[in-house]
Amino acid sequence: MSDISDAALAYEGVKRIGWADRSMPVLRQIRERFAIERPLEGFRVAACMHVTTETAGLIRTLQAGGASVALCASNPLSTQDDVAAALVEEYGAEVFARAGTDREGYYAHIHRALETGPDLVLDDGCDLVNTLHIDRPDLIGTVRAGCEQTTTGVIRLHQMAREGALRFPVVAVNDTDTKHMFDNRYGTGQSTLDGIVRATNTLLAGKTIVIAGFGYCGRGLAERARGLGARVVVTEIDPVKALDAALQGFAVEPMARAAELGEVFITVTGNRDVIRGEHLAVMKDGAILANSGHFDVEIDVRALADLAVEVHESVRPQADEYVLADGRRLVLLAEGRLVNLAAAEGHPAAVMDMSFADQALTCAWLATGHAGLAPAVHDVPKEIDTEVARLKLASMSIGIDALTEDQEDYLHSWRIGS
Known part of the structure; x- marks a missing residue:
């Protein structure tokens, strides 16, 4: 059962989520594709992220792909209570987040999200993964893989991997060009x-x-x-x-x-x-x-x-x-x-459009045959990064050149001199 501040705020949350969605055309396209392909059918996802209008776009995309989602906050000061209410009341997600909750409440919410028994975990700072390994190792058995979207979290994960403590594969979504180059x-x-x-x-x-x-x-x-x-x-x-x-x-x-x-x-x-x-x-x-x-x-x-x-x-x-x-x-x-x-609303939705597109496509990639990776920190496949950039350019009505056959041959040959 969710833990939010005020379910009556859902109407306001829906309006603000819709406003953000206008600036997230890449994620909308992926959501439409997911609704047809259902790459996350039957998967349970636990996410520890900023509970904002942009994050709501990602949660709805994962749901369109067939996943059930439990969301807790990665920072109590960033939680938007109306968004949390909308996700619960209108979009059927489980949400454990209240604006301004104390440290005890923050970690209680992380535990609640983990207790849903996730197959995939999405983290923003590694607190979810850290709590899973230190406090709730009994729940690790169901987790197939995870994603991390911050520099701080990736640093912590690499240290866990070096010490042999990381028990499932985690993809460093933060390190994709369409995330850190633009989001950061x-x-x-x-x-x-x-x-x-x-x-x-x-x-x-x-x-x-x-x-x-x-x-x-x-x-x-x-x-x-x-x-x-x-x-x-x-x-x-x-x-x-x-x-x-x-x-x-x-x-x-x-x-x-x-x-x-x-x-x-x-x-x-x-x-x-x-x-x-x-x-x-x-x-x-x-x-x-x-x-x-x-x-x-x-x-x-x-x-x-x-x-x-x-x-x-x-x-x-x-x-x-x-x-x-x-x-x-x-x-x-x-x-x-x-x-x-x-003190503000975080990144503009147009920027988070790419970051969350990376997250959504990486989740689908993990769910469709790649969750058997070694327990380590992995890069996002280059084709996902390229696809997100291509979709973003198309949404901006920007065209780019393509290599000619001769140019392809030249780049792949060592025999051609000056």
Whole structure:
């Protein structure tokens, strides 16, 4: 039996799900195909994901393919209660998610989803898979395979595989080009700044924005922040990524120096304690702290609390002000959790269209003969990535060239010289 906040919100949820669906033409096409082919007939799916309008599109697609779906939230601050209600009341999914639930409730919902006995698991950050292996190994027997859609989750899965702890195959959907190149770069880039502006109403033009991490997410953020007129400083631990940032014209500094310069700080590294007490101690009055990495560990919130002599909670929605002994004020957004989902609505639906198309097609691929893979982290087949890109281009009325026969021969021959 589902656990949601208010079933009466279903009508509003249906309307918002329909609005998002307009911007997800690839997933709609796959849903129509699934309704005919039924590749997931009889499969039980447990998903730990952000309960948003875009996720609802994926859940409905899996259902069209014949699956029964149980959904729990991968972040309590991102749960949209009206969407959860619509999925239960109108679309027949099991949902265990309430906006703002505490840590105990969060993990109780993960357990409830796992207790449905899934054949496939879909994860966003590896908490579902982690809980399954550590707390509920008794339920692993039914699981044939899984998918992971975040960088943080893939890192954790690779570590599990190296230690021989991973007991079923998991496909790194995050690592497909149509996911990380677009979702991370364009989705995170736009939605993170959207969340910061909604939470603070600050003008980004002329501000010095420090971005910790220059992976796909960091690149997207840096590009968009510069486009809005901000001065961008990048911090990195990877020499190659730092060089890339520098050659793109961004200032590159260690965090110890960047902490003195920045007015807005955004962490997107996938690691913990990126902004620590020694950094907080030298920041300017009014500095804004935001995280867009998956877990709430990138900004040391405990160190911030220890430095503060006073905390003003909710000075604006999703903004808490910490007053230090010398009178400086530091503003923490979304409790250090994902600012783009807690203070805004996450990625635009047009971006999630590709990410969830990758998920849906990968689930079908696993269900139709590939769930017998070795217990390891696997790549999405290239043909799935290519198909999603092809469908997206077609939905945008964009055509591309095809190789001629001579060009094909040339690319596949070593005998032809200059």
